[in-house]
Amino acid sequence: MKTGIIILAAGESSRLGYPKQIAQFNGKTLLQLAIDAANDSKADKRVLVLGAFRDEIKKTFPGASIPNIPNPHFQKGMSSSIKIGMEYMLKFDKPDQVIIMLCDQPFVDAKILNKLIATQKKEGKGIVACAYSKTIGVPILFGEAHFKELMELTGDEGAKNIALAHEDDLVAIPFPKGKVDIDTEEDLRDLNL
Template identity: 25%
Template structure:
Protein backbone atom coordinates (compact mmCIF):
# COMPACT_ATOMS: atom_id res chain seq x y z
CA UNK A 1 0.00 0.00 0.00
CA UNK A 2 1.01 3.58 -0.70
CA UNK A 3 -0.07 5.80 2.20
CA UNK A 4 0.04 9.58 2.44
CA UNK A 5 0.29 11.21 5.85
CA UNK A 6 -1.15 14.69 6.35
CA UNK A 7 -0.26 16.79 9.39
CA UNK A 8 -2.53 19.80 9.93
CA UNK A 9 -0.52 22.77 11.21
CA UNK A 10 -2.03 25.79 9.47
CA UNK A 11 -4.16 27.16 12.29
CA UNK A 12 -3.78 30.66 13.67
CA UNK A 13 -3.88 29.49 17.33
CA UNK A 14 -6.51 32.09 18.17
CA UNK A 15 -7.52 30.52 21.49
CA UNK A 16 -3.90 30.19 22.61
CA UNK A 17 -2.78 33.65 21.52
CA UNK A 18 0.53 32.53 19.97
CA UNK A 19 1.69 30.02 17.36
CA UNK A 20 1.15 26.71 19.12
CA UNK A 21 3.17 24.93 16.45
CA UNK A 22 6.27 26.67 17.86
CA UNK A 23 5.65 26.09 21.56
CA UNK A 24 8.65 24.48 23.28
CA UNK A 25 8.21 20.75 23.69
CA UNK A 26 10.90 18.25 24.64
CA UNK A 27 13.71 20.55 23.57
CA UNK A 28 12.21 21.40 20.18
CA UNK A 29 8.82 22.65 18.99
CA UNK A 30 5.43 21.05 19.34
CA UNK A 31 5.20 20.67 15.56
CA UNK A 32 8.67 19.05 15.45
CA UNK A 33 7.45 16.40 17.89
CA UNK A 34 4.41 15.64 15.75
CA UNK A 35 6.45 15.58 12.53
CA UNK A 36 8.92 13.19 14.19
CA UNK A 37 5.98 10.91 15.01
CA UNK A 38 4.72 11.19 11.42
CA UNK A 39 8.17 10.38 10.00
CA UNK A 40 8.33 7.27 12.19
CA UNK A 41 5.10 5.95 10.63
CA UNK A 42 6.76 5.13 7.32
CA UNK A 43 4.40 7.14 5.11
CA UNK A 44 5.19 7.04 1.40
CA UNK A 45 4.34 10.74 1.17
CA UNK A 46 4.24 13.18 4.09
CA UNK A 47 2.43 16.50 3.82
CA UNK A 48 2.08 19.34 6.31
CA UNK A 49 -0.24 22.30 5.92
CA UNK A 50 0.98 25.71 7.04
CA UNK A 51 -0.89 28.97 7.20
CA UNK A 52 -1.05 31.30 10.19
CA UNK A 53 2.62 31.36 11.15
CA UNK A 54 4.05 29.76 8.01
CA UNK A 55 7.14 31.93 7.69
CA UNK A 56 8.17 31.50 11.34
CA UNK A 57 7.46 27.76 11.20
CA UNK A 58 9.64 27.41 8.10
CA UNK A 59 12.44 29.19 9.99
CA UNK A 60 12.21 27.18 13.22
CA UNK A 61 10.70 23.74 12.55
CA UNK A 62 12.49 20.81 10.94
CA UNK A 63 10.58 20.21 7.71
CA UNK A 64 13.04 17.66 6.35
CA UNK A 65 11.31 15.02 4.25
CA UNK A 66 7.99 16.86 4.42
CA UNK A 67 6.11 18.45 1.53
CA UNK A 68 4.74 21.80 2.71
CA UNK A 69 1.29 22.83 1.49
CA UNK A 70 0.44 26.48 2.13
CA UNK A 71 -3.21 27.19 2.92
CA UNK A 72 -4.09 30.83 2.32
CA UNK A 73 -7.62 30.19 3.67
CA UNK A 74 -6.42 28.76 7.00
CA UNK A 75 -8.68 31.10 8.99
CA UNK A 76 -11.81 29.34 7.65
CA UNK A 77 -11.02 26.13 9.54
CA UNK A 78 -9.14 22.88 9.09
CA UNK A 79 -11.49 21.79 6.30
CA UNK A 80 -9.74 24.26 4.02
CA UNK A 81 -6.34 22.80 4.92
CA UNK A 82 -7.53 19.30 4.11
CA UNK A 83 -9.15 20.31 0.82
CA UNK A 84 -5.99 22.20 -0.19
CA UNK A 85 -3.65 19.33 0.73
CA UNK A 86 -5.72 16.62 -0.96
CA UNK A 87 -4.99 18.30 -4.29
CA UNK A 88 -1.31 17.31 -3.98
CA UNK A 89 -1.78 13.75 -2.70
CA UNK A 90 0.29 11.40 -4.84
CA UNK A 91 -1.74 9.67 -7.56
CA UNK A 92 -0.45 6.31 -6.27
CA UNK A 93 -1.89 6.81 -2.78
CA UNK A 94 -4.31 4.17 -1.56
CA UNK A 95 -5.41 6.59 1.10
CA UNK A 96 -4.54 9.28 3.58
CA UNK A 97 -3.93 9.35 7.33
CA UNK A 98 -4.88 12.64 8.98
CA UNK A 99 -2.90 13.82 12.02
CA UNK A 100 -3.10 17.01 14.06
CA UNK A 101 0.06 19.10 14.28
CA UNK A 102 -0.62 19.88 17.94
CA UNK A 103 -1.13 16.28 19.11
CA UNK A 104 2.30 14.70 19.64
CA UNK A 105 1.01 11.92 21.93
CA UNK A 106 -0.37 9.76 19.12
CA UNK A 107 1.53 6.47 18.79
CA UNK A 108 2.97 5.28 15.46
CA UNK A 109 1.62 1.76 16.04
CA UNK A 110 -1.90 3.16 16.31
CA UNK A 111 -1.39 5.18 13.12
CA UNK A 112 -0.39 2.01 11.29
CA UNK A 113 -3.42 0.14 12.65
CA UNK A 114 -5.80 2.88 11.46
CA UNK A 115 -4.14 2.88 8.02
CA UNK A 116 -4.67 -0.89 7.79
CA UNK A 117 -8.46 -0.56 7.99
CA UNK A 118 -10.34 -2.22 5.16
CA UNK A 119 -13.21 0.28 5.23
CA UNK A 120 -13.18 3.65 3.43
CA UNK A 121 -12.98 5.51 6.77
CA UNK A 122 -11.38 4.67 10.08
CA UNK A 123 -10.93 6.48 13.37
CA UNK A 124 -9.32 5.65 16.71
CA UNK A 125 -11.64 4.56 19.53
CA UNK A 126 -9.84 5.59 22.73
CA UNK A 127 -11.04 4.76 26.25
CA UNK A 128 -12.78 8.15 26.47
CA UNK A 129 -14.03 8.59 22.91
CA UNK A 130 -13.15 8.89 19.25
CA UNK A 131 -10.06 10.77 18.12
CA UNK A 132 -7.32 11.24 15.56
CA UNK A 133 -5.70 9.84 13.55
CA UNK A 134 -8.27 9.25 10.81
CA UNK A 135 -7.96 7.07 7.70
CA UNK A 136 -9.52 8.04 4.37
CA UNK A 137 -9.31 5.52 1.52
CA UNK A 138 -8.71 6.78 -2.03
CA UNK A 139 -12.44 6.52 -2.85
CA UNK A 140 -13.17 9.17 -0.20
CA UNK A 141 -10.48 11.67 -1.26
CA UNK A 142 -12.75 13.53 -3.73
CA UNK A 143 -15.09 14.30 -0.82
CA UNK A 144 -12.18 15.77 1.14
CA UNK A 145 -11.62 18.29 -1.66
CA UNK A 146 -14.89 20.04 -0.81
CA UNK A 147 -14.64 20.22 2.98
CA UNK A 148 -15.45 23.47 4.80
CA UNK A 149 -15.16 24.51 8.41
CA UNK A 150 -13.57 23.06 11.51
CA UNK A 151 -15.59 19.89 12.10
CA UNK A 152 -15.92 18.84 8.46
CA UNK A 153 -14.09 15.51 8.80
CA UNK A 154 -16.22 14.59 11.80
CA UNK A 155 -19.36 15.33 9.80
CA UNK A 156 -18.06 13.09 7.01
CA UNK A 157 -17.25 10.34 9.53
CA UNK A 158 -20.76 10.48 10.99
CA UNK A 159 -22.61 11.03 7.70
CA UNK A 160 -23.36 7.34 7.13
CA UNK A 161 -22.16 7.62 3.52
CA UNK A 162 -19.27 5.20 4.13
CA UNK A 163 -18.56 2.29 6.45
CA UNK A 164 -16.30 3.37 9.33
CA UNK A 165 -13.94 1.17 11.33
CA UNK A 166 -13.36 2.22 14.92
CA UNK A 167 -9.87 0.98 15.80
CA UNK A 168 -9.57 0.25 19.55
CA UNK A 169 -6.68 2.15 21.16
CA UNK A 170 -5.53 1.91 24.76
CA UNK A 171 -5.69 5.00 26.91
CA UNK A 172 -7.41 8.36 26.58
CA UNK A 173 -7.51 10.56 23.48
CA UNK A 174 -4.06 12.22 23.32
CA UNK A 175 -4.05 15.90 24.27
CA UNK A 176 -4.25 18.33 21.41
CA UNK A 177 -3.20 21.85 22.29
CA UNK A 178 -5.81 24.54 21.75
CA UNK A 179 -5.48 26.54 24.97
CA UNK A 180 -2.81 27.39 27.53
CA UNK A 181 -4.44 24.86 29.89
CA UNK A 182 -4.10 22.12 27.23
CA UNK A 183 -0.42 22.99 26.83
CA UNK A 184 0.14 22.86 30.60
CA UNK A 185 -1.59 19.45 30.75
CA UNK A 186 0.63 18.20 27.92
CA UNK A 187 3.77 19.41 29.70
CA UNK A 188 2.60 17.95 33.03
CA UNK A 189 2.34 14.53 31.37
CA UNK A 190 6.01 14.58 30.41
CA UNK A 191 8.45 12.44 32.30
CA UNK A 192 10.58 14.54 34.69
Protein backbone atom coordinates in the same frame (compact mmCIF):
# COMPACT_ATOMS: atom_id res chain seq x y z
CA MET B 1 -1.93 0.22 -0.68
CA LYS B 2 -0.13 3.54 -0.88
CA THR B 3 -0.74 5.70 2.18
CA GLY B 4 -0.36 9.46 2.38
CA ILE B 5 -0.31 11.55 5.54
CA ILE B 6 -1.57 15.12 5.69
CA ILE B 7 -0.51 17.09 8.78
CA LEU B 8 -2.80 20.06 9.37
CA ALA B 9 -0.87 22.90 11.02
CA ALA B 10 -2.36 26.06 9.52
CA GLY B 11 -4.44 27.34 12.43
CA GLU B 12 -4.03 30.64 14.25
CA SER B 13 -3.89 29.20 17.81
CA SER B 14 -6.08 32.09 18.96
CA ARG B 15 -6.75 30.59 22.40
CA LEU B 16 -3.07 29.96 23.11
CA GLY B 17 -1.88 33.43 22.10
CA TYR B 18 1.11 32.18 20.10
CA PRO B 19 1.54 29.46 17.45
CA LYS B 20 0.80 26.11 19.12
CA GLN B 21 2.95 24.51 16.42
CA ILE B 22 6.05 25.83 18.25
CA ALA B 23 4.87 25.06 21.80
CA GLN B 24 7.30 22.68 23.52
CA PHE B 25 6.71 19.22 24.97
CA ASN B 26 9.48 16.79 25.98
CA GLY B 27 12.12 19.01 24.41
CA LYS B 28 10.47 19.21 20.97
CA THR B 29 7.88 21.45 19.38
CA LEU B 30 4.39 20.00 18.92
CA LEU B 31 4.93 20.29 15.17
CA GLN B 32 8.24 18.41 15.31
CA LEU B 33 6.54 15.60 17.26
CA ALA B 34 3.90 15.38 14.49
CA ILE B 35 6.54 15.44 11.73
CA ASP B 36 8.57 12.73 13.49
CA ALA B 37 5.45 10.55 13.89
CA ALA B 38 4.63 10.89 10.17
CA ASN B 39 8.22 10.34 9.03
CA ASP B 40 8.73 7.30 11.29
CA SER B 41 5.46 5.69 10.16
CA LYS B 42 5.00 3.21 7.31
CA ALA B 43 3.22 5.81 5.17
CA ASP B 44 4.58 6.32 1.66
CA LYS B 45 4.05 10.08 1.33
CA ARG B 46 3.65 13.00 3.68
CA VAL B 47 2.75 16.67 3.41
CA LEU B 48 2.51 19.45 5.98
CA VAL B 49 -0.04 22.25 5.47
CA LEU B 50 0.96 25.58 7.01
CA GLY B 51 -1.00 28.83 7.21
CA ALA B 52 -0.89 31.36 10.03
CA PHE B 53 2.63 32.31 11.23
CA ARG B 54 4.05 30.21 8.39
CA ASP B 55 7.43 31.97 8.19
CA GLU B 56 7.96 31.84 11.94
CA ILE B 57 7.00 28.16 12.12
CA LYS B 58 9.19 27.17 9.15
CA LYS B 59 12.27 28.33 11.08
CA THR B 60 11.63 25.66 13.75
CA PHE B 61 12.08 22.51 11.63
CA PRO B 62 14.40 21.42 8.82
CA GLY B 63 12.47 22.23 5.62
CA ALA B 64 13.85 19.17 3.87
CA SER B 65 12.41 16.86 6.53
CA ILE B 66 8.89 17.00 5.07
CA PRO B 67 7.23 18.60 2.01
CA ASN B 68 5.31 21.64 3.23
CA ILE B 69 2.78 23.76 1.40
CA PRO B 70 1.02 27.02 2.28
CA ASN B 71 -2.73 27.38 2.77
CA PRO B 72 -3.41 31.00 1.83
CA HIS B 73 -7.07 30.50 2.84
CA PHE B 74 -6.43 29.14 6.35
CA GLN B 75 -8.96 31.62 7.82
CA LYS B 76 -11.67 29.62 6.03
CA GLY B 77 -11.20 26.81 8.54
CA MET B 78 -9.84 23.30 8.71
CA SER B 79 -11.62 22.15 5.55
CA SER B 80 -9.46 24.49 3.43
CA SER B 81 -6.29 22.82 4.75
CA ILE B 82 -7.69 19.33 4.14
CA LYS B 83 -8.49 20.33 0.54
CA ILE B 84 -5.03 21.80 -0.12
CA GLY B 85 -3.36 18.71 1.38
CA MET B 86 -5.58 16.43 -0.70
CA GLU B 87 -4.93 18.40 -3.90
CA TYR B 88 -1.19 18.09 -3.32
CA MET B 89 -1.42 14.35 -2.66
CA LEU B 90 -3.61 13.65 -5.68
CA LYS B 91 -1.48 15.76 -7.99
CA PHE B 92 1.87 14.28 -7.05
CA ASP B 93 1.42 10.98 -5.27
CA LYS B 94 -1.99 9.43 -5.97
CA PRO B 95 -2.28 7.51 -2.68
CA ASP B 96 -4.92 4.82 -2.17
CA GLN B 97 -5.67 6.17 1.29
CA VAL B 98 -4.77 9.21 3.39
CA ILE B 99 -4.35 9.78 7.10
CA ILE B 100 -5.38 13.19 8.36
CA MET B 101 -3.63 14.27 11.54
CA LEU B 102 -3.20 17.47 13.53
CA CYS B 103 -0.11 18.99 15.09
CA ASP B 104 -1.61 19.54 18.54
CA GLN B 105 -2.00 15.94 19.76
CA PRO B 106 1.35 15.30 21.47
CA PHE B 107 0.77 11.57 22.02
CA VAL B 108 0.25 10.72 18.36
CA ASP B 109 3.28 8.69 17.31
CA ALA B 110 4.31 6.38 14.49
CA LYS B 111 2.83 3.39 16.35
CA ILE B 112 -0.72 4.74 16.27
CA LEU B 113 -0.36 5.80 12.61
CA ASN B 114 0.93 2.32 11.72
CA LYS B 115 -1.98 0.81 13.63
CA LEU B 116 -4.43 2.75 11.43
CA ILE B 117 -2.72 1.35 8.32
CA ALA B 118 -2.56 -2.21 9.71
CA THR B 119 -6.21 -2.10 10.83
CA GLN B 120 -7.33 -0.97 7.38
CA LYS B 121 -5.40 -3.84 5.79
CA LYS B 122 -6.90 -6.36 8.21
CA GLU B 123 -10.51 -5.07 8.29
CA GLY B 124 -10.80 -3.78 4.72
CA LYS B 125 -12.88 -0.76 5.79
CA GLY B 126 -12.70 2.58 3.99
CA ILE B 127 -12.35 4.62 7.20
CA VAL B 128 -10.24 3.86 10.27
CA ALA B 129 -10.60 6.36 13.11
CA CYS B 130 -9.15 6.71 16.59
CA ALA B 131 -11.59 6.30 19.47
CA TYR B 132 -11.35 8.41 22.63
CA SER B 133 -13.65 10.35 24.97
CA LYS B 134 -16.71 8.33 23.81
CA THR B 135 -16.32 9.50 20.22
CA ILE B 136 -14.04 9.10 17.20
CA GLY B 137 -11.52 11.53 15.81
CA VAL B 138 -8.10 12.18 14.35
CA PRO B 139 -5.77 10.77 13.37
CA ILE B 140 -8.14 9.20 10.89
CA LEU B 141 -7.58 7.21 7.71
CA PHE B 142 -9.77 7.55 4.61
CA GLY B 143 -9.73 5.28 1.59
CA GLU B 144 -10.09 6.56 -1.96
CA ALA B 145 -13.87 6.09 -1.94
CA HIS B 146 -14.12 9.04 0.47
CA PHE B 147 -11.68 11.44 -1.23
CA LYS B 148 -14.47 13.31 -3.06
CA GLU B 149 -16.27 14.03 0.22
CA LEU B 150 -13.05 15.26 1.82
CA MET B 151 -12.65 17.68 -1.10
CA GLU B 152 -16.20 18.95 -0.56
CA LEU B 153 -15.83 19.89 3.13
CA THR B 154 -16.46 23.55 3.97
CA GLY B 155 -15.65 25.96 6.79
CA ASP B 156 -14.36 24.56 10.05
CA GLU B 157 -15.87 21.20 9.25
CA GLY B 158 -13.41 18.42 9.93
CA ALA B 159 -13.34 14.93 8.53
CA LYS B 160 -15.16 13.40 11.52
CA ASN B 161 -18.60 14.10 10.03
CA ILE B 162 -17.73 12.05 6.95
CA ALA B 163 -16.70 9.14 9.17
CA LEU B 164 -19.92 9.35 11.20
CA ALA B 165 -21.99 9.40 8.00
CA HIS B 166 -20.43 6.09 6.91
CA GLU B 167 -20.58 3.93 10.02
CA ASP B 168 -20.99 0.84 7.83
CA ASP B 169 -17.55 1.52 6.33
CA LEU B 170 -15.89 2.57 9.60
CA VAL B 171 -13.73 0.79 12.14
CA ALA B 172 -12.32 2.48 15.25
CA ILE B 173 -9.19 1.69 17.22
CA PRO B 174 -8.85 2.67 20.89
CA PHE B 175 -6.48 5.59 21.49
CA PRO B 176 -7.33 7.07 24.93
CA LYS B 177 -4.46 9.57 24.78
CA GLY B 178 -5.98 11.01 21.61
CA LYS B 179 -8.21 13.17 23.79
CA VAL B 180 -5.15 15.24 24.77
CA ASP B 181 -4.80 18.23 22.50
CA ILE B 182 -3.29 21.62 23.11
CA ASP B 183 -5.45 24.72 22.78
CA THR B 184 -4.51 26.82 25.83
CA GLU B 185 -1.56 27.58 28.11
CA GLU B 186 -3.36 25.51 30.76
CA ASP B 187 -3.42 22.45 28.44
CA LEU B 188 0.32 22.85 27.99
CA ARG B 189 0.92 23.14 31.74
CA ASP B 190 -1.19 20.04 32.43
CA LEU B 191 0.84 18.18 29.83
CA ASN B 192 4.15 19.08 31.41
CA LEU B 193 3.11 18.09 34.95
